Amino acid sequence: MNQSELYVSLDIGSSSIKVLIGEMSDDSLHVIGVGNVKSSGIRKGSIVDIDATVQSIKKAVGEAERMIGMSIQEIVLGVPANLANIQNVKGVVAVNREDREITDTDLDRVIESAQVMSIPPERELINIAPKQFIVDHLDEIKDPRGMIGTRLEMDGIMMTTSKTILHNVLRCVERAGLQIREIYLQSLAGGYFALTEDEKNHGTAYIDIGGGSTSIAIFSEGHLINTSVIPVGGDHITKDLSIVLKTPTEQAEMIKLKYGHAFYDDASDDELFEVPVIGADMKEQYSQRYIADIIGVRLEELFELVLEEFYRMGLQDLPGGVVITGGVAKLEGLGQLARHILQTRVRLYTPDYIGVREPQYTTAVGLIRYAYKEDLFYGKIGNSHALSQMALSEAVSSPKKQTAQVSTNENKESAISKAKKFFDKFFE
Numbered sequence: 048m049n050q051s052e053l054y055v056s057l058d059i060g061s062s063s064i065k066v067l068i069g070e071m072s073d074d075s076l077h078v079i080g081v082g083n084v085k086s087s088g089i090r091k092g093s094i095v096d097i098d099a100t101v102q103s104i105k106k107a108v109g110e111a112e113r114m115i116g117m118s119i120q121e122i123v124l125g126v127p128a129n130l131a132n133i134q135n136v137k138g139v140v141a142v143n144r145e146d147r148e149i150t151d152t153d154l155d156r157v158i159e160s161a162q163v164m165s166i167p168p169e170r171e172l173i174n175i176a177p178k179q180f181i182v183d184h185l186d187e188i189k190d191p192r193g194m195i196g197t198r199l200e201m202d203g204i205m206m207t208t209s210k211t212i213l214h215n216v217l218r219c220v221e222r223a224g225l226q227i228r229e230i231y232l233q234s235l236a237g238g239y240f241a242l243t244e245d246e247k248n249h250g251t252a253y254i255d256i257g258g259g260s261t262s263i264a265i266f267s268e269g270h271l272i273n274t275s276v277i278p279v280g281g282d283h284i285t286k287d288l289s290i291v292l293k294t295p296t297e298q299a300e301m302i303k304l305k306y307g308h309a310f311y312d313d314a315s316d317d318e319l320f321e322v323p324v325i326g327a328d329m330k331e332q333y334s335q336r337y338i339a340d341i342i343g344v345r346l347e348e349l350f351e352l353v354l355e356e357f358y359r360m361g362l363q364d365l366p367g368g369v370v371i372t373g374g375v376a377k378l379e380g381l382g383q384l385a386r387h388i389l390q391t392r393v394r395l396y397t398p399d400y401i402g403v404r405e406p407q408y409t410t411a412v413g414l415i416r417y418a419y420k421e422d423l424f425y426g427k428i429g430n431s432h433a434l435s436q437m438a439l440s441e442a443v444s445s446p447k448k449q450t451a452q453v454s455t456n457e458n459k460e461s462a463i464s465k466a467k468k469f470f471d472k473f474f475e
């Protein structure tokens with residue numbers, strides 16, 4: 048079976064805006080376009096300047112568009128976990144059809160009935176993820192469609208966020224001329240694929256260390272159960288380096304990327320590099336170990352704050368350990384330092400797809416894969432504007448369970464050329 052669908056994801060980060068164009072087919076992702084531009088107008092994960100954000104989004108979209116030679120219309124949007132809330136919800140409906148067979152309509156109705164639970168006026172629904180369905184008291188059903196019953200129940204998690212946060216994001220996306228296909232919580236989409244099935248089941252913290260913020264998401268028994276955001280990220284490290292070394296921010300960022308190390312004991316003391324000093328016509332020499340000291344202080348503080356959040360969330364234990372991603376996960380020695388402070392198993396995650404093998408792309412990759420997983424389940428494959436002419440209706444009748452495993456890049460060439468061929472035809 049060859050179901051394929053094009054997706055574009057948009058990750059509006061404090062450091063950079065990422066736009067990915069990906070083709071999903073048979074559970075594999077082939078990235079065919081990438082846009083990544085420095086963002087302005089976003090602080091600690093929240094939008095503080097709409098005009099600046101719109102301009103950055105347009106630039107990132109333009110970059111990705113140029114790679115494939117067609118214009119982006121519909122995107123899968125990630126909402127940051129700032130002020131997000133997760134709560135358990137329950138939906139109950141009577142099965143509609145006379146023959147008592149459960150259909151797509153019943154599925155929609157039971158999910159909708161869970162939303163009736165009051166959402167406070169200052170909050171907005173992001174979405175509902177079903178955990179299990181119950182048909183006439185038979186529980187742990189992943190997909191009730193086709194079963195026979197009179198009463199259908201759903202246990203799920205409802206994700207809501209602050210109205211202001213969501214409206215600002217939507218306003219920016221709309222002003223950038225984009226339509227929204229689906230919206231997901233960034234931590235859910237990223238964590239769902241960064242973590243293995245075992246990690247999600249056993250209880251694991253997924254930590255995304257970005258530029259302006261660090262998001263924590265706890266997965267247990269296969270589901271996201273809690274999120275939290277700490278307003279500290281890689282940009283604070285750059286600022287610290289800039290202040291201590293008395294060098295401009297751009298220089299500090301370059302030094303961090305080139306020589307940065309998080310773990311003092313492992314950093315090199317031999318090689319020295321030169322750093323220009325602000326307002327002086329001179330350069331100072333420093334070693335990697337010297338800057339590891341500065342970087343380490345900030346990151347130790349961050350991991351202490353992570354521990355405080357674990358405590359605040361009431362976490363007793365994390366049998367699955369911690370999985371770290373986000374731009375800062377690329378910093379040398381980060382894993383060692385995290386293990387040292389958090390005193391648990393720590394794994395770093397980097398997406399394994401050509402063109403996006405960087406931990407900063409985890410969210411954007413996760414958004415595409417999560418949208419595909421949901422579309423398969425809800426039978427929405429073929430709804431993509433770009434692929435609307437393709438016959439992909441088989442997908443409707445065969446929802447497929449996805450695993451958290453990273454798919455391989457086999458058949459990449461053929462998939463890309465297939466997509467390209469389609470684009471050419473589309474514009475004839």
Ligand SMILES: Nc1ncnc2c1ncn2[C@@H]1O[C@H](COP(=O)(O)OP(=O)(O)OP(=O)(O)O)[C@@H](O)[C@H]1O
Pocket residue numbers: 059060061062063064091092256257258259260261280281282283285300303304307373374375377378379406407408
């Ligand atoms: N090799 C590297 N070493 C150290 N830091 C790095 C490296 N590569 C990227 N970073 C840092 O990662 C941060 C950006 O990460 P990312 O792109 O995940 O953030 P973002 O999504 O834009 O921000 P946020 O999630 O906070 O809104 C920056 O501070 C950048 O300097």
Ligand SMILES: [Mg+2]
Pocket residue numbers: 060061255257258373410
């Ligand atoms: Mg981010």
